[in-house]
Structure formats: structure tokens, C-alpha cells
Amino acid sequence: MRSSLKEPESRDFNLPGVAPSRQKRSRETTLALLRAGADMLRARSLAELSIETLCAEVGATVGAFYSRFESKEAYFNALMALAARDGEQRLGEIKRPSPEASLDQLCHIIVSGIVAWMRNHEGVLRAALQHDDTHPDKWTPFKALAQATTARATPLLLPAMGKGRKAAKTRSIAFGFQVVLGTLVNAILNDPGPLQLRSKEMETRLAGCLSLLLRAEVGQSTPR
Secondary structure, eight states: OOOOOOOOOGGGGOOTTBOOOOSHHHHHHHHHHHHHHHHHTTTSOTTTOOHHHHHHHHTOOHHHHHHHBSSHHHHHHHHHHHHHHHHHHHHHTOOOSOTTOOHHHHHHHHHHHHHHHHHHTHHHHHHHHHHTTTOGGGGHHHHHHHHHHHHHHHHHHGGGGOSSOHHHHHHHHHHHHHHHHHHHHHHHHTOOSSSOTTOHHHHHHHHHHHHHHHHHHHTSOOOO
């Protein structure tokens, strides 16, 4: 699966350590370098990502790379920033399909969106997780995105869980997303099986898992 980085808007290149590109051809080269790196990180670590090999992949010179990115670190920061922005955009597009949507349907819609985003940026996410050991701040944008996902999904899911016990249900939703995201992160980082990130069954079972967890909360009696 190749990276699906879209043509970035001008704001997307307004990143620390990345030289602004006014000319279309220059922006295309920058985008080509970002796409190639995202693809290459699917099969290798950040340490194994050679600037020379990256440039050869897109027909650019090493000088052209460093005229755009201050360093390899700045280049990776740009990859993470674009992945995070894509996640934020997807998050903003999540809407309740209809007032009659069931809890199962909502869980499937939300989990499918999360899995699709992680599949698109799998290599960058894995590299960020591996990089986290020596640079703990590198995973911070994605931690914030995970928290935002829970906050965005909660008002969509609560109505489908019925009235009453809002605090307990909100807590259950937060834990449900911890389970979902933790499972996906483990799949990206360790791939322990039996299901892999690219498996459709992973998506289906995680949505079912979230739904079952929330339904268990709905079934709890009101404490006296």
C-alpha cells in the first residue's frame, strides 16, 4: 500500500525546518520526497532511511533535499506533522450519519476511520513510536490526536447509549478507545498477530469490541 499523501495546501509546507516553496515544481519535488519517505518507512526504520536512497527514488539531488529540509530530523518532523494534520482533518469530518444510527453502526464508522488513517501513515507512525524511546516528545502530536478522537467521538456515541449515567458512559467510551488505539499501536509496532493492521477483520473485530464494551456499560444498573 503506497502513501496517500494528498497535494498539500500552502499551509502544509509552513513547517519548522522546511523551506517554503513558492514554485509549483519545487512544491512537487518536496511532496515527492515526503511521499517516497512515507512509503520507504513502511519497510525500514528511520535510522535505515538513507537520504541518498530517498533522493534517488524521486530523481532529486541530495542538495535539493537539504535546500528544502534543514536536516533528516526536520524532514521526519514534516512527515509527522502532515500525518497529524490528515488525522485532524479526518476527525473534523466525522459526523453522526443519522439520528437513528445504532451503536454498532457508529462504532464501525469511527473505528474504520481510525484504521484507515493508521494504514495510510503506518510507516511514519511506526517510526514515531520507535523514535519515542530517545525522543519522548515525538509521539506527543499523536497522543493529542488520540485524545481529540475520544473527545470528538464521545458526543456521537452517548446518545446511542441512552439516557442517564453520563459520567460512567463517558468513562467507558474513553477506555474503549484506549483499547482500540492500544491494539492498533501494538499491531503497528510489534505485529504480534493473529490479525494485522491491513486485515479487514482487524477493523471489524475492533469495532465489535468497542460496541460490546459500550453495550456492557449500558446494561449496568444505576448505582444506588
